[in-house]
Amino acid sequence: MDFEVPLGSRGDTYDRYVLRLQEIRQSHRILLQALDQMPPARSSSTTGATRSRPRRNVFGSIEGVMAHFKLIMEGIHVPAGEVYVYTEGANGELGFHIVSNGKGKPYAIQLRGPGLPILSALRG
Amino acid sequence: MSDAGAINTGGGQPGAAKGQAQIPAPPKLVKVLVDGVEVDADSRDNLIEAARRVGVAIPYFCYHPRLSIAGQCRMCLVETSDAPGRLVPGCQVRVKEGLKITTNTPAVKDNQRGCMEFHLINHPVDCAICDQSGECKLQDTTWSTTTSLPHPYVQADQAQAEILGPQVVYDAERCIMCTRCVRFMDEIAQEPQLAVVQRGSHSLISIFPGQPLDSQYSGNTVDICPVGALLNRDFRFQSRVWFVNKSPSVCTGCSNRLQRLRGEPRNVIYRLLRAATKR
Numbered sequence: 001m002d003f004e005v006p007l008g009s010r011g012d013t014y015d016r017y018v019l020r021l022q023e024i025r026q027s028h029r030i031l032l033q034a035l036d037q038m039p040p041a042r043s044s045s046t047t048g049a050t051r052s053r054p055r056r057n058v059f060g061s062i063e064g065v066m067a068h069f070k071l072i073m074e075g076i077h078v079p080a081g082e083v084y085v086y087t088e089g090a091n092g093e094l095g096f097h098i099v100s101n102g103k104g105k106p107y108a109i110q111l112r113g114p115g116l117p118i119l120s121a122l123r124g
Numbered sequence: 125m126s127d128a129g130a131i132n133t134g135g136g137q138p139g140a141a142k143g144q145a146q147i148p149a150p151p152k153l154v155k156v157l158v159d160g161v162e163v164d165a166d167s168r169d170n171l172i173e174a175a176r177r178v179g180v181a182i183p184y185f186c187y188h189p190r191l192s193i194a195g196q197c198r199m200c201l202v203e204t205s206d207a208p209g210r211l212v213p214g215c216q217v218r219v220k221e222g223l224k225i226t227t228n229t230p231a232v233k234d235n236q237r238g239c240m241e242f243h244l245i246n247h248p249v250d251c252a253i254c255d256q257s258g259e260c261k262l263q264d265t266t267w268s269t270t271t272s273l274p275h276p277y278v279q280a281d282q283a284q285a286e287i288l289g290p291q292v293v294y295d296a297e298r299c300i301m302c303t304r305c306v307r308f309m310d311e312i313a314q315e316p317q318l319a320v321v322q323r324g325s326h327s328l329i330s331i332f333p334g335q336p337l338d339s340q341y342s343g344n345t346v347d348i349c350p351v352g353a354l355l356n357r358d359f360r361f362q363s364r365v366w367f368v369n370k371s372p373s374v375c376t377g378c379s380n381r382l383q384r385l386r387g388e389p390r391n392v393i394y395r396l397l398r399a400a401t402k403r
Contacts, residue, residue: 063266
């Protein structure tokens, strides 16, 4: 990976602002290099099993319109099981608990909002 | 090819389904290998049925367990140890002791993709207005066999939907000429009111002049049609398949189990289907 660590020289507010912008540029640089270095592989998005078709194929070709109906009306067939994934939310962890029964629509979805654990600090 | 219509190659043995072979000896258990998995198959099974026993789905359109074998659609071609390097139709070839069936080689997949291209080349882009959409064998098979990018669509003569009888309407542009309906009327209903007319890419299913499709069994041709070519006039444009709930029921007119299709928003019974006719 080829990148630079941006440094400020004055420490005032404007300096910190410029620093953030430079950090964004460096992050972008790292991401582009990571994409280039990613080994080629067959995945569900390259075989088309989970990828929406371009609009002109949906309206202009029978395979496109069939794929659209299978993906949108029937849904992506996710293997049976359950998963918990989280991402950064505005006030903490935003979590998704998804249960699949192997069909096109999820069996259950639970969202764990970032505000939820704060409630435990309140007197009941 | 298309005027082959109904070749009566199956049936014969009492109690055997039409798709099963004419074997004079009583059925026995034979061991075959489907993609390396050992299967105890019935000696009357064809390769499709033997593979189905272990959950391997060989795609097909024209084959139906209760009808004679036509070999029209060429989708079920697989490789066997009897004919290495060649593809054999899984609907017509019977199992035998020790036969190795391979359904996932590049040659088999290539054939399936090629056949799908031919089946789809004149197919109109009208899933959005087609009653079959959602329970269409063509849709399901395209989805499971085709991963390539779409090929150019060749605009065929736009055939108008034709009313064949009191219950059935026929849309020739969606028809893939599997001849299931023709064979059904010949063999099961025993009222041969349907036929293949014209030749080659112009061929289509038709009734005879002055003789509508008015058999008591005419509605069943809609059930066995794998695509949206034969449609029920009752159900046509009434609801989408994914908006109705299926629930088991009992037929009040015969001894068969039924599936009742109920519309969720208005609680209307849209149609009655025989359980497990769609295969």
